[in-house]
Amino acid sequence: MAEPGDPDPSKNKPAPRPEADPDAEVGFCSPESLAAHPRTRPSEAGSEPESESGPESGPEPEPDPVDDPMNAPLVAPLAPAAPGPPPRRHAPVEDLPEPEGMMGLYTVYALILFAIPTFGVSAFIGLLAVMVRDVPTHAVAASHHVFQVRTLWAAAVVAVLGVILIVVNAGVFVLFLLVLWVLMRGAWGSWLLKSRRAIPNPRSWWI
Template identity: 30%
Template sequence: MSDPVTQPQSEPGLFDPGRSNVQLIYILYLVSLVVGVTSIVGLIMAYISRGKADGWPVSHYTYQIRTFWIGLVYALIAGVLSVIGIGIILFFAVAIWGVVRCVKGLQATGRRQAIANPSTWWV
């Protein structure tokens, strides 16, 4: 008897959509509060993965992409308002907003649930 040739199972790649990829992007966003540049890596990963995904991860990738761009808009507004002093407080508010969105996303990812409204500007 001959043994059938089995194909080795390939491990998921960095840009393969799924739970671990979604979690990694949220973690990159959280690390960016300290390092800064990791959010850009997460954004690129979200754009690449969104095109390949189906099911519940699609809403997370949309949510992550919007988190980056909306956060950037909020940060620019805070930067402009720093001239009159209120922007410094707004920078903290933007950071808290980003952390809350990432934690909400991580919790939903742990339950393998989609984000209810991924296009929201709030949390």
């Protein structure tokens, strides 16, 4: 047992190393281990050297919207259509060839139009004229010839039928419709002949 005044042997004893402290291995720290490792304040600790940064790189260039494949259209643009031929215009009437027997066709159309004031006499003459003539070889003249023959024959038959129906008070109405029909077909045919155009459907009963 130490006497008072004897020197304290623990003062000269070196402090145990922290690795020799068994409590430090299980997560506890003894006062001796803390004495060996004094705490350092954050202000006293040296600042970590900043990592050397490379040369500052500028902003990445934006992709060109024209060359960007994401902006490419899904459907390829259509190639411009080749210019077509200019619209075809009708040749002037003076440049068209004159149909065969044009004067005779004009004469028959005139007889058809004068059938009303002459009470059918001129139409009867026109019917005789087209029956004795041959069918023209020209396409335009042939269409007008067929048109005139069908007009005059139909007018002759309906005129006889209208005269018979006068007895039952229906002939006047039939003759009135016949007059309108003959005038319409005569005017239509003469206008097409003047334009040197063929009848679209010469065998029809309409214009």
